[in-house]
Amino acid sequence: MPVTDVSTDAENLTMTVIADFAAPVERVWAAYSDPRQLERFWGPPGWPATFTSWDQSIGGHATYTMHGPRGEKSSGRWEFLAIDAPTRLEVLDAFADEEGNLLENFPSMRMEFDFESTPEGTRMVNVSHFASAEALEQIVAMGAIEGTRMAMEQIDAVLQDLREFAEGKGTRLELIDDTHVRITRLVNGPRELVWRAHHEPELIRQWMLGPDGWEMTECVAATEVGQSYRNTWAPVGDTPGEAFGFEGEALMLEPPRRSVSTERMQGQPVETLNDLNLYEEDGATLVTVLIEYPDKDTRDMILATGMVDGMEASFARLQRTILDPAGAEG
Template structure:
C-alpha cells in the first residue's frame, strides 16, 4: 500500500497523508496534473471520478463527480491556489453539486501536496487544513482516512506501464477490508472485445467455464439497467460436483468501461454480492478489475474458500486463448 501514515491533529486542524511511490517525482506529478490519469485513482474503489472541467492554472478550477456502484453521485471541485511543477500544488478542495457549485453544508479545506525524491522514488505529503474541529471530525466520520488509503492504493497501476504492472501475474486477489475484495487480471486484447466477451452470450459460453471439466449450460445476459442475467454450470463426464448457477440484476452500465451487477445463487435471496466490473486499456492490453462487495466477513471468506480465484484464472486463460485469439 502506498500510504504509510495518516495523521490527524486537532491542535492544527489538519489531516496529513504520507505516501511513497516507486516512481520519480516527475512521473507522480504527471499523474496528478492529468485529469485522465487522476480519474483512475481520485476516488476510492467503487467510486471512480470523472473530471468534467480542468483549468490547471493558478486561479483555475477543476470539477469532478464520483459515481457509486448503485448510481450514487458525489461531486467536488479544486480551485488551484499555487502550482510548483513538479514539486507540488495547493488547492481549495470542496464538495459541490452536479453543476460544480460549492456545497455549503459540507466542509471545504485547503489542501497542500508536496512531492520529494527518495532513494526508491517519491514521497508525497498531502496536508488538508480544516476550518474547525467539527469540520475535521465530520471529514473523519465520512470515511476520509480509509477512503484515502484505498484510493491511493490504486496509484501503482497508474504509475507503471500496464504490462509491467500486471503481465504474467495471473488473477490477483486483494483483500481491501472485511467486505471488499479486488480481483485483477491483464488480458491481451482491446477493451471493446473484452467488453463484448463479458456481455455476448455466444462469447461468454466459450470462456466463462471455470475449472476444466465444467461446461456452461445456460447463459442469459443483461445489457440494460434493470435487466436480470442468469448463468448455469454443470460437470462434464467423470468430473465430480453438483450443477449450480448465479443470477442477478444489472444496476449500472457504461460501455465499454464499467458494469455493476448483483449476484446470488439461483433460487436464493441471500447472500448477495455486488460485483463492479471495470475495464482499462493501454497499448492493446486490457486490465480487468472486479471489485466485489460482500454482506459480511464470514460470507467473504466462505466464497473465497471455494477456489473462486482459481476458477476465474482458468476462465481468463480460456478467454485469451479462444475468444481473443480468434
C-alpha cells in the same frame, strides 16, 4: 501500499497523508496533473472519479464526480491556488454539484501536495487544512481516512506501465477489508472486445467455464439496467460435481468501461455486489472486479471454494478463444 501514515491534528485543524512511491518525482507529478490518470485513483474502490473539467492554472478550476456502485454520486470542485511543477501543488477542495456549483453547509479544505525525491522514488506529503474543528470532524466521520488509504492503494497501477504492473501475474486477489476484495487480471486485447465477452451470451459461453470439464447450459445476459441475468454450469461426462448457477440484476452498465450487478447463487438468499471495471493501455486491458460481501464469514466461505482459480482458468480461456484470434498473443 504507498500510504505510510494518515494522521489528524485537532489543534492545528489538519489531516496529513504521507505516501511513498517507487517512481520519480516527475512521474508522480504527471499522475496528479493529468485528469485521465488522476481519476483512476482519486476515488476509493467502488467510487471512481470522473473529471469533467480541468484548468490547471492559478485561479483555474477542476470539477469531478465520484460514482458509487448503486448510483450514488458525490461531486467536488478544485480551485488551483499554487503550482510549482514538479514539486508542489495547492488546491481548495469543496463539495459541489455536478455542474461545479459549490454546496452550502459542506466543509471545504485547502490541500497542499509536496513531492520530494527519495532513494526509493518519491515521498508525497499531503496536508489538508480545515476552517474549523467541526469541519475536520465531519470529514473524518464521512470516512476520509480509510477512503484515502483505499484510494491511494490504486496508484501503483497508474505509475507503472500496465504490462509491467500486471502481465504474467495471472488472476490476483487483494483483501481490501472484511467485506471487500479486488480481483485483477491483465488480458491482451482491446477493451471493447473484453466488454463484449463479458456481456454477450454467444461469447460468454466460449470462455466463462471455470476449470476444464464444465459447460454452460444456460446464459441469459442483462442488456439494460434493471434487467436480470442467469448463468448455469454443469459437469461434462465423468467430471465430478453438480450443476450450479448464479443470477442477479444489472445496476449499472457503462460500456465499455464499467458494469455493476448483484450476484447470488441460484436458490440462495446471500447476495454480493460485483463491480467490473475495464481499463485499456497499449492494446492490453486490465480487468478489475471489486466484490462486496455481506460479512467476513461469507467472504471467506466463497473464496475457499476455489473461486479465484476458477476465474484464472476462465481468463486463460478468454485469451485463447476470443482475444488471440483477434490478433493478441497470450
